[in-house]
Structures are given as C-alpha cells and as structure tokens.
Amino acid sequence: MTRVLVTGSAGFIGHALSRRLLGDGHAVTGFDAFSDYYDVGLKRARHAELAASPSFEAVEARLETPGALLDTVARTRPEIVVHLAAQAGVRYSIENPRSYVESNLVGTANLLEAVRAHPVRHLLLASTSSAYGGDAQSPSRETDRAVTPVSFYAATKLATEAMAHSYAHLFGVPTTALRFFTVYGPWGRPDMALFLFTKKILAGEPIEVFSGGSATRDFTYIDDLVEALIRVMDRIPAQPGAGAPVCAADTLSPVAPYRLVNVGGGRPVRLDRMIDTLEAALGRTAQRISLPLPPGDVSATRASTELLQALVGTVPETPIEVGLPAFVRWYRDFYGV
Template structure:
C-alpha cells in the first residue's frame, strides 16, 4: 500500500518518474511515455560530462508536453529526490540517470561511485518508502566483462567486469536484488547493448565518427577494427523498456519452477533482461555503412585495443521476446541514416 493513500500500484502504470530524463535514452523514453498519455516526472542533474546544451534542448522539448514535470537536481541529493518523488507520487520509476561511459571511468572513477552507487541507493530507498509498483534500473552489457561465450544470456555468470563503470552496474544489480528480496519491491534490471540514434551522446562512436568524417578528421579505430558490437537503435530500446514496464517480476512461490532461460530470482521479485538487437556487427562494416550514408570516406587511424574494452558484444534477446513478444529489429544501415539526418539538421553540417 502506498504512503499516498489506499492505492495499490499494479499495471498499467500511469505515473512514471524517469531519472536521467534529459539524457539520450531518458529523453526518448519520456517522450514515448508522454505520447501514450502517461504522466512523467523527469529528474536530471544536468552534469557536464558532455555538452549540457544538448541535454537542455531535450529537456525543453519534453517540457512542451502538458503531462511532463521536472526537477533539476543530482541523484546524490536525497532531500531533492525524496521531495520530487513524494510530490509526484509515481506508481513506477525508471532509473536511467548515472555516470555513463566506459572510457571515462578510467579517468574519473569517483564520479561513478557517487552517481551509480550512492545515487542508485537513493533511488531504491525512495522506491522502498513509496512502495513503488515497479522499479526499473539501467545496467549494461559491460557487466559480461571477460565472458567469451556468445550471445550473452542473462543466466550467464557475470563476475568479471573489466572497468569500474561495469563494476558499479553489477553492484547495482546486486543491490537491487537485496532490496527486492527484503522489501518485496519488484525490480527489473535491463542490460543495454551499444545504443545509438538521434539525440545521441557526443562521446559515443557513431557521433564521433560522423562528426570527424564530415570535418575531414581521422577517426580512431581500436583493435585495428577487429571488434564487433550488438548495435541497438534507441527507438527499439525504449520500446523494450516500455513493454517491460507492464511486466513487473513476481516473487516465485516456494518450490515454484522458473522457466528455462528466465533470470527471475528464486527468492525475490527481481529479474535482469537484455535489450539488444541480437546481431553482431563488425566495427569495420559499421564504419563502411557510415561512409556510404555520408558519401565521404573515413580516414582510419588504426589503434590498439583500449584498456578495459572488449572485442565483441552480442545479446541473446530471447527473454525480452518471451516476456513481451517484442524483439528489436532496426537494420543498422537505416538506424545510421536516421542519426545522420538528425546530426546534419541539428548541427547544420
């Protein structure tokens, strides 16, 4: 029962608090929810990890929706987070805020400690106190770390993270499991696989490649191009999150069998789900597709593997399909075309 009255939260959820709503994925998810008539409260700290103007432009577009409200504050500010959540009275929370980026975690690990651990703890505490009907929390394919068997499945062990970023996300999964078990709080963790698309982050490869190629600058191609990624279009990703929102995990009864391939905990309403395209694309083919779309060849600066990076990622997305009937399927070439169209329009290049 909620602290806001006698209402008990269960699908369909109609009031959703989205942390990181001015971010790349958060913006797209909030926009999708709003277009479905769901009230959204966005919470974002507007950190300067990348161009804040890009975040503010996304923020302003969301504010055009009549059912969007917002709070600008850091996750680490427990008073601000609590006040925003209590005033909005959400029935679900999608926690997307946090310090992103694999490579930046080599330079500034404390930012990940503060945002991804302390901030996520605050979100879980708020969800517990308000007895939220479904808490969804972002994880990453990076938690698979040194795993070599692919495609990566949620039931695989993920005990070998290679960066502090991945370690903080793995810790979030473990923290979430404890909260789900102790407080019967339904929690879904979702692992993203190389998300790209319009309004993307400037630190990500597609953004950097397009910008450099159009300006005639070389692009850094790590591991001499011998890499592969499961590129997931942002529209497909947020559709997967939206559908999972209405499938909160339920604690199994003692002795209840869990279906094969389901990551549902035997002792908690907790589950982890991959959201990926389910296709491994070679980095060189990805760059070829960008060149074809731009009509300009890239100057490729072949580099050794970067510390903490992995040679390949590839999602087994069958659990997402099993739970929702949905599978991401945007062809990479079309997704690149949509990003390029946005980039040219936004930056006038």
C-alpha cells in the same frame, strides 16, 4: 494515465523514453542533474522538447544529493520508476572513478531508499552489457556468470544490480534490471563512437579505429530499445512463490520479485562495417587510424534475446542500414552541417 518517474530524462535514452511515454498519454516526471560529462546544451535541448507537453514536469537535481530523490518520489508518487541516470562511459571511469561512486552507487542507493519509503508498482533499472566483462560468452545470456568486470563502470553497474536485488528481497520492491547493448540513434550521446566518427568525418579529421575494425558490437537502435522498455514495464516480476519462470532462460529470483533482462538485437556488427555504412550515409570517406583496443573495452558484444522475447514477444530490430542514416539526418539537422 500512468505516473512515471524517469531519472536521467535529459540523457539519450531517458529523453527517448520520456517522449514515447508522453506520446502515449502518460504523465512523466523527469529527474536530471544536467552534468557536464558531455554537452549540456544537447541535454537542455532534449528537455526543452519534452517540456512542450503539459504532462511533463522537470526536476533538476543530483541523484547523490541527500533527500532530492526521496522528496521527488514523495511528492509525485510515481507508479513506475525507470532509473536511467548514471555516470556512463567505460574509459572515463578510469580517469574519474569517484564520479561513478557518487552517481551510480550513492545515487542508486538513494533511489532505492525513496521507493522503499514510497512503494511503486515496478522499478526498472538500467545496467549494461559491459557487466559481462571478461566472462562474456557469445551470445551473452543473463544466466552467465558475470564476476570479472574489466572496467570500473561495469563494476558499479554490477553493484547496482546486486543492491536492487537486496531491496527487492528485503522490501518487496518489484524490480527489473536491464542490460543495454550499444544503443544508438537520433539525439545520441556525443561520447560514443558513432557520434565522434560523424563529427570527425564531416570535419575532414581522421577517426581512431580500434582492433583494425574487427571488434563487434550488438548495435541497438533507440526506438527498438524504447519499445522493449515500454513492454517490460507491464511484465512485473512476481513475488517469491507466486509465479513460474517464463522460459528456461528466465532469471526470476527465487527469493525476490526481481529479474535481469538483456535488451539488444542479438545481431552483432563489425566496427568496419558500421564505418562503411556511416560513410555511405554521409557521402564522405573516413581517414582511418588503426589502434589497439583500449583498457576496459571488450572485443565483442552479443545479446541473447531469448528471455526478452519470452517476456514481451518479438521486439523490432532496426538494421544499421536504416538506423545510421536516421542518425545522420538528425545530426545534420541539429547541428546545421
């Protein structure tokens, strides 16, 4: 049994990862603030499912509260920490940037101080494909320059990557930062397009389609992402001079036990194809309103998966023709529609 601390355990990815860890026989401490950025009831329902396991302990607190993370880490002594808690959302970061400073920057700094005081075997840190910003290539490789973020959300995530690298260098904290690409599936986030589209189509309301549906996203099914995280946990970056790169695309730092890894499928899907597939799963036709791409968004994302595969082997890639109907079934069951 491995002791794992998961921050953001009531969130979409945190819940799915915690459920998998508990199912595999590990002990999980879930740390979450239950912020009201989206439906708190959904977050409570996720945690209630996890609480059915005697190996799960819930801690309700904010990342930025002085001492909250330090006390939790000191008491539970996790061997692995997966830092998923953050203020998410590209567009909301334009409206309320302070919440991103407090949660993403101050909160991550508090976590780094906690694992500095009480060392862990491996720290996994969630980042985002948005970090590639205006420099984005296709596919986006971890070795690409990423210095032109086009949203404040992306800027804070780039900052947390740099902060974690500095702690890995200064204090020897083995760290893997992971850039996630458009994660979706059952128990998903209500602020994301799939959830919003489903809700509006079932209600007979029009949906807003940016760039006429030509924008592409590297959709990553939640179970595939969790499988990748589980495998990466055991791929601990070596201390400087103690290990060789696993491939030409490796981002293993020359001065720290630190690595940056994409987690995505590498097979982008046009937004209009996603909507077509969703319509088929719902048995409804959407009323589409075409709008220009909003500020902070990018027109396309596509992950290079070379490094991920070199580290952990081939990770499952669930096609949207399977993943979207699975989401729809969960949505109808959970909301009774």
